Amino acid sequence: MLTPLCGRLGIDWPIVQAPMNWATDARLVAAVSNAGGLGVLGPNAGDEPASADPKQMGERLRRQVRAIRAACTRPFAVNVPIGRGGNRGFSDRSIEVLIEEGVRIAIIVTGSPEVYTARLKQAGVFVIHAIASVKHAKKAESCGVDAVVAEGFDAGGHSGFDEIPTASLVPQVAEACAIPVIAAGGIVDGRGLVASLGYGAQAVYMGTRFMATIECPIHANVKQAIVAAIDSGSTSWGRSTEIARTLKNRFTEEYRRRELSGATREELHKFIADYAKMPGGRRVAGLRGGDLEDGEVYLGTGLGLVRDIITCAEVIRRTMNEAHETLDRVRSILREDARATAMERIQA
Amino acid sequence: MLTPLCGRLGIDWPIVQAPMNWATDARLVAAVSNAGGLGVLGPNAGDEPASADPKQMGERLRRQVRAIRAACTRPFAVNVPIGRGGNRGFSDRSIEVLIEEGVRIAIIVTGSPEVYTARLKQAGVFVIHAIASVKHAKKAESCGVDAVVAEGFDAGGHSGFDEIPTASLVPQVAEACAIPVIAAGGIVDGRGLVASLGYGAQAVYMGTRFMATIECPIHANVKQAIVAAIDSGSTSWGRSTEIARTLKNRFTEEYRRRELSGATREELHKFIADYAKMPGGRRVAGLRGGDLEDGEVYLGTGLGLVRDIITCAEVIRRTMNEAHETLDRVRSILREDARATAMERIQA
Numbered sequence: 113m114l115t116p117l118c119g120r121l122g123i124d125w126p127i128v129q130a131p132m133n134w135a136t137d138a139r140l141v142a143a144v145s146n147a148g149g150l151g152v153l154g155p156n157a158g159d160e161p162a163s164a165d166p167k168q169m170g171e172r173l174r175r176q177v178r179a180i181r182a183a184c185t186r187p188f189a190v191n192v193p194i195g196r197g198g199n200r201g202f203s204d205r206s207i208e209v210l211i212e213e214g215v216r217i218a219i220i221v222t223g224s225p226e227v228y229t230a231r232l233k234q235a236g237v238f239v240i241h242a243i244a245s246v247k248h249a250k251k252a253e254s255c256g257v258d259a260v261v262a263e264g265f266d267a268g269g270h271s272g273f274d275e276i277p278t279a280s281l282v283p284q285v286a287e288a289c290a291i292p293v294i295a296a297g298g299i300v301d302g303r304g305l306v307a308s309l310g311y312g313a314q315a316v317y318m319g320t321r322f323m324a325t326i327e328c329p330i331h332a333n334v335k336q337a338i339v340a341a342i343d344s345g346s347t348s349w350g351r352s353t354e355i356a357r358t359l360k361n362r363f364t365e366e367y368r369r370r371e372l373s374g375a376t377r378e379e380l381h382k383f384i385a386d387y388a389k390m391p392g393g394r395r396v397a398g399l400r401g402g403d404l405e406d407g408e409v410y411l412g413t414g415l416g417l418v419r420d421i422i423t424c425a426e427v428i429r430r431t432m433n434e435a436h437e438t439l440d441r442v443r444s445i446l447r448e449d450a451r452a453t454a455m456e457r458i459q460a
Numbered sequence: 461m462l463t464p465l466c467g468r469l470g471i472d473w474p475i476v477q478a479p480m481n482w483a484t485d486a487r488l489v490a491a492v493s494n495a496g497g498l499g500v501l502g503p504n505a506g507d508e509p510a511s512a513d514p515k516q517m518g519e520r521l522r523r524q525v526r527a528i529r530a531a532c533t534r535p536f537a538v539n540v541p542i543g544r545g546g547n548r549g550f551s552d553r554s555i556e557v558l559i560e561e562g563v564r565i566a567i568i569v570t571g572s573p574e575v576y577t578a579r580l581k582q583a584g585v586f587v588i589h590a591i592a593s594v595k596h597a598k599k600a601e602s603c604g605v606d607a608v609v610a611e612g613f614d615a616g617g618h619s620g621f622d623e624i625p626t627a628s629l630v631p632q633v634a635e636a637c638a639i640p641v642i643a644a645g646g647i648v649d650g651r652g653l654v655a656s657l658g659y660g661a662q663a664v665y666m667g668t669r670f671m672a673t674i675e676c677p678i679h680a681n682v683k684q685a686i687v688a689a690i691d692s693g694s695t696s697w698g699r700s701t702e703i704a705r706t707l708k709n710r711f712t713e714e715y716r717r718r719e720l721s722g723a724t725r726e727e728l729h730k731f732i733a734d735y736a737k738m739p740g741g742r743r744v745a746g747l748r749g750g751d752l753e754d755g756e757v758y759l760g761t762g763l764g765l766v767r768d769i770i771t772c773a774e775v776i777r778r779t780m781n782e783a784h785e786t787l788d789r790v791r792s793i794l795r796e797d798a799r800a801t802a803m804e805r806i807q808a
Contacts (some may be wrong), residue, residue: 114793124805126793147806246691246764265613266625274692277614277625279655280646280761284691298628307627307655309793310786343594343632344622352720372700374722413628416594429806438658439787439794445462445474445657446787457472458495458777 117259117292117314120238121217122187124148125428126305128261128294130319131191131219132269132410133157134399135330138179140424143327145186147425150315152189152219153180155206159329166201170209177213189240190215194223203228211235222270225255240294244272249285249293259292260285261317265348266298268319268412270356275348279307286312300414302434306442309435320411321427324418331402334359334409335421343416352377353384359409363387363394465607465640465662468586469565470535472496473776474653476609476642478667479539479567480617480758481505482747483678486527488772491675493534495773498663500537500567501528503554507677514549518557525561537588538563542571551576559583570618573603588642592620597633597641607640608633609665613696614646616667616760618704623696627655634660648762650782654790657783668759669775672766679750682707682757683769691764700725701732707757711735711742 113119115126129136129144133154141151156162158176163169173190180188190210194203207228210218218232221242232239233256241252242261249260262285263271264278278297286293295308296317308316323330324338337345337359347360349367358364371380387394390406398407422430461467463474477484477492481502489499504510506524511517521538528536538558542551555576558566566580569590580587581604589600590609597608610633611619612626626645634641643656644665656664671678672686685693685707695708697715706712719728735742738754746755770778 114795264625266628275696276691277612277627277646277761279625279627279652280614280764281691283649283651284764298625301631303631303658303660304627306658306790306794309790310651310654310658312651343624343629348623351716368699371720372725374724376722377720413625416628416632425806432806435794439790442654442657442787443791446654446783447462458773458780 115292115309115314117294120258120292121150121315123150125432126309126313126315127428127431128152128189128315128317129322129424130267130296130317131155131189131221132319132323133191133193134396135319135323135328135410137329138176138183140322140325140327140329141180141188142183143325143424144322144428145180145184145188147428148186149424149428150187150189150217151180151184152191153177154191155193155202166205169202170205173206173209174213177210177215187216189217189219191219191221192228193221194227200227207231211237219261220257221261225252225257229255229257242296243285244281245274245276246281246284246288248272249289253289253291257291259294259314260289261294261296262286262313263317264297265357266413267296267317268346268357269410270354271297273351273355275355279311282308282311282313298413300412300417302431302436303438304414305431305435306438318427318431320415321418321431322424323411324421325424325427326421327424330399333402333404334399337404337409338411338415338418339420341415341418343413345415346411346413350380350384353380356408356410357412359398359404359411359415361407361409362405363408463640463657463662465642468606468640469498469663471498473780474657474661474663475776475779476500476537476663476665477670477772478615478644478665479503479537479569480667480671481539481541482744483667483671483676483758485677486524486531488670488673488675488677489528489536490531491673491772492670492776493528493532493536495776496534497772497776498535498537498565499528499532500539501525502539503541503550514553517550518553521554521557522561525558525563535564537565537567539567539569540576541569542575548575555579559585567609568605569609573600573605577603577605590644591633592629593622593624594629594632594636596620597637601637601639605639607642607662608637609642609644610634610661611665612645613705614761615644615665616694616705617758618702619645621699621703623703627659630656630659630661646761648760648765650779650784651786652762653779653783654786666775666779668763669766669779670772671759672769673772673775674769675772678747681750681752682747685752685757686759686763686766687768689763689766691761693763694759694761698728698732701728704756704758705760707746707752707759707763709755709757710753711756 136154144151295313492499643661
């Protein structure tokens with residue numbers, strides 16, 4: 113195993129597919145895990161419509177887990193968002209189902225590590241908690257989680273209000289914590305893997321790169337939008353409401369225009385809520401419906417570096433190959449012979 | 461020379477001290493250049509008060525350049541901000557003075573590369589242009605600049621409105637341009653250097669790390685604030701006005717509060733202008749006066765990783781040492797023997 117975390121997770125490569133909610137299903141998860149990475153099932157994975165009934169959602173999750181098992185004997189994880197609000201019916205039920213189904217790895221996001229860590233640990237589940245600051249990383253560690261995802265401002269989806277970029281967050285979390293760190297945000301290739309390992313991470317989280325795969329269940333429009341995107345194709349919006357990074361489109365530009373021209377927080381919340389009333393909701397409309405203008409399409413700042421739609425196995429193969437090439441390139445610059453004379457010269 | 465850019469600049473190490481304006485003077489520049497990096501003089505360098513008269517500013521620059529020469533025979537650069545506005549008296553005069561004084565390297569920021577590149581090239585000056593997007597990098601290259609600084613959202617000071625983090629911007633600029641790229645934004649140590657070289661950069665720009673040095677002419681309060689800062693210590697503010705990253709303080713929080721609670725663009729501009737009327741102006745008050753609450757203290761997201769005040773030579777020595785250690789650590793993970801079996805397994 114390349115890193116101790118790979119050993120504990122039972123995976124070949126230090127590559128975790130970020131839990132992208134609607135953008136995941138059993139097929140995607142199995143494809144990543146079968147290639148030796150860690151596939152992660154999102155809370156709204158699969159084609160079945162969502163339900164307000166936690167019991168129905170639990171059975172939906174159970175069917176997805178069983179579908180992964182049918183396609184894959186390797187380790188995989190289930191993602192459970194706790195949410196910042198009070199109603200925990202859905203997450204409570206998800207936790208029970210994943211324990212009942214014998215899932216060995218859980219990734220907990222958007223909530224306090226105090227809520228489920230003890231319950232999951234008691235059931236023998238490896239608990240990974242996603243954080244976006246050193247303070248929250250330390251809290252997660254003190255609650256007994258097994259590893260943290262350090263998710264920078266570069267990441268797609270909802271992240272921290274502190275807006276700390278991945279390259280500054282990861283080394284600080286790695287220094288502050290004894291538990292393993294998974295680097296997240298803007299990482300799409302072997303260059304990002306080398307940088308992350310250098311920062312002290314033991315694996316990377318990749319979302320956007322796995323969206324542009326043959327197996328990913330999102331709409332073809334979204335995959336094409338990622339391939340076509342330039343460096344400034346994503347935007348982080350919602351500083352006074354919910355802070356999320358998505359594809360820059362009519363919805364985000366209209367939000368931004370309102371925010372910067374004097375709309376109150378209440379007006380912005382209403383604007384978001386009205387948009388959510390579009391058929392299927394603006395998230396499903398974006399990711400599954402392919403509405404690139406009014407949908408909410410979560411993706412990270414690395415989108416401009418993704419230029420083709422390939423298999424999940426090819427993502428992993430290419431990332432590992434490119435990591436070795438990157439390492440060779442850096443080694444050719446930081447030569448050992450230069451190192452010896454270097455220190456003498458600087459000290460002189 | 462470690463990279464072709466080091467060769468062309470005549471420096472030993474791929475480390476450029478970012479031009480931090482008021483935070484620079486001849487002593488700092490000479491200290492960096494004498495240690496084998498590239499020292500860069502900012503436009504308001506030194507202790508002399510600024511003047512509205514371009515001629516006086518030109519003579520002030522000339523005195524600083526001569527003071528560098530008295531302390532250092534190694535290459536150094538002069539930074540000239542063009543500004544987005546119309547009045548170019550100051551930058552015109554700076555360009556002429558740097559040519560008259562035989563300065564060999566110019567770093568041009570906040571303006572179009574069309575403005576001075578031909579004039580500088582004609583005088584044999586090596587022209588580096590700072591950009592924050594692939595589009596602007598390509599434009600700079602087409603204008604004939606010799607190298608670009610790719611400055612991500614992580615950077616202190618004023619940067620691009622596209623808010624592209626360093627880790628996503630640098631590899632894209634390196635792929636898009638044939639000219640050398642200097643990685644900028646959030647880089648404070650050898651881990652950042654390894655990541656940047658891996659992204660395809662030929663050198664790094666470091667600002668915040670050089671602020672916490674013995675030679676830097678900023679107020680001791682600012683150096684202590686950097687050492688004491690945590691990961692979320694900087695903030696990017698001014699989305700509707702001027703976008704800058706500074707120390708998070710009373711000024712930035714008050715700006716943010718107003719922006720997110722319905723202040724118009726005009727009101728925000730007035731708020732900034734009123735603040736600028738504080739004695740010495742809020743920038744000098746922050747960096748030179750040490751006013752950490754109401755001053756404007758430019759610094760990048762890497763501040764939480766800076767934990768001591770050392771000499772510039774020690775910054776360079778430590779960065780190079782840590783880069784080698786980082787590389788060794790990544791090599792121990794990405795083992796050659798693992799590489800061989802890896803590809804077989806993924807393809808199987």
